[in-house]
Amino acid sequence: MSYFSDILSKVTSNQKNTQCPICHKFARQDAHKVAKGLAMLCPHCHALFVKP
Numbered sequence: 001m002s003y004f005s006d007i008l009s010k011v012t013s014n015q016k017n018t019q020c021p022i023c024h025k026f027a028r029q030d031a032h033k034v035a036k037g038l039a040m041l042c043p044h045c046h047a048l049f050v051k052p
C-alpha cells in the first residue's frame with residue numbers, strides 16, 4: 001500500500017522552498033520552474049518573480 005505515499009513523495013520532491021524577492025516569505029514552488037527560470041507566483045503577495 002505504498003502507492004499514495006509514492007505519489008506524495010514525488011510531488012513533494014518536485015517542489016522547492018523558494019523565497020519571494022518582494023515580500024521575502026518562503027513558498028513551495030515547482031522545481032522545474034525554478035530550474036528553467038520560469039516565472040513563479042508568490043502565494044503571499046501574488047507577485048510574479050523569476051529566480052536568478
Ligand SMILES: [Zn+2]
Nearest residue numbers: 020023042045
Ligand atoms: Zn511575495
